[in-house]
Amino acid sequence: MSMRRVAVVGAGMTKFMRRALETPKELAWLAAKGALDSAGMTLDQIQGVVHGTAPDAFDGLHMKGEYLSEGSGGWKKPYLRCYVGGGTGVYAIAQGWFQVASGLFDTALVVCEEKMSTCLPHPQAAFLTIFDNITEQPLKPNLLWIFALEQNRYMARHGIRVEEIARVSVKNKRNALGHPSAQLGAELTVKDVLASEIMAWPVHRLMVSPTSDGAAAVVLAAEDVAKRVTDKPVWIQGVGWCLDTTYWTNRDLYYPEYVEKAAWMAYHMAGIREPRQEINIAEPYDPFAYKELHHLEGLQLAPKGKAPQLLADGVFDRDGDLPSSPSGGLLGVGNPIAAAGTMKVCELFWQLRGEAGPRQVPGKPRRGVAQAWGDLMQVGTVVVMGTAQL
């Protein structure tokens, strides 16, 4: 495959919060402008724009991609909205990568936005109609049902205790204390997490990410442009994604096989054979506490069922052997759906450039993986980024 090398040269994001005063368009602009400013670039240097946003319903608009185009810098440019539910924030990076790697454009701006507080009575209502309208919707399901069923399967299969899952909330909310954009940074104990109310057994309230408003963006550039605009390009070494069946009940929920497939697609592209040895930092998708562990296993960064033990051993701490969600993740920074995945890509950019401030992972990490997940619990989207130009 002859593709051009593509680097991330700028990143920006808004604060993640409840009830932002800004319109969705204004949130997108703040993040996009931040990404351009950090690259020392202006909008006229951008050739293509990719926008990612999850359900239309959140912003109370249909054709939300079009609505958000000016805020994303899409005015009179080749503009594309992409969408794979919660997986969008990382998938959008792959979309931008195609456009530059293929030689079509030298630069692309990737912007993801979500304003969930618009949605009443609760953003959760936007998800009620993702379920099968013949066999499932009459039961009046909500998202917590499937997360609870999946977490229970995962715990039962491997003999994992709920205390072990709670540690993810403790770690990520603590990490988020160092993030200037974070919504829910906190110093908590496992006991605090387990004392929070049970939403749907075994999921406790403090194991659930918040609903958020926010946007995040990155600037992508082809090799020659990247080297001209920055001394520290962060290269996109691999991208991958995979969708499993929409009949989510027919999968064995204990393991995200689609994440494994997406990860290997990206790892092969990056020339990675031993992910556990060759990746220094991970930003797996953590909308729920157990999902971080589930996804670390899917990403081949822990053997099946072993992520909880590695977590307890401190491997995934910021100063551990394989820091996971040093940003604070969705549990700590917040979860404006599509923007949350891009936030993880921004975090890799800052970490790999040594610009993560109080969140900086020690030891000069050279390579990281970011992953998002979504649709009807069926999509894995993965990007591998590194300081080395492969």
Add this chain to the structure above:
Amino acid sequence: MKTPKNTETRTWPGAIPLESLYTAGLGGQVFFKALKERGEIVGTRCASCKQVYVPARVFCERCFAELSEQVTVRPQGTLVSFTFSNFNRDAQPLARPQALALVRLDEASTVLLHYLLKVTDPTQVSIGAQVKMVIKPKAKRTGSILDIEGFVLA
């Protein structure tokens, strides 16, 4: 919603149960405050792109600059296009046609959609006509685009 009577074909009604609470935003706050409190139309100017955006916006879509220069524009302009609609949104005939206008305010670069008032027939109107904005009395203004009643021929 009615369930169809044909009992052989299994169908049932459903809905996406959502409502939205829209925010005016950073630009909209400026615009609606001026409209509600002073009955004025406020835009923002991008000096480098030579654009005046009405309603006020916080950023320029062309160059991404933050727009801090506010401009109060006169409530008058030119009719860019018009139509008379004979049906409502549910495809039901209207008792009286609804006249609609696209208007470029004299000092703005942008065009506003609103009602065209006091006309009953397309022969009374022509593109390029001068129009004036009708703003509701202060007591009736709520900070909405409907604080503007519409436009009348000047």
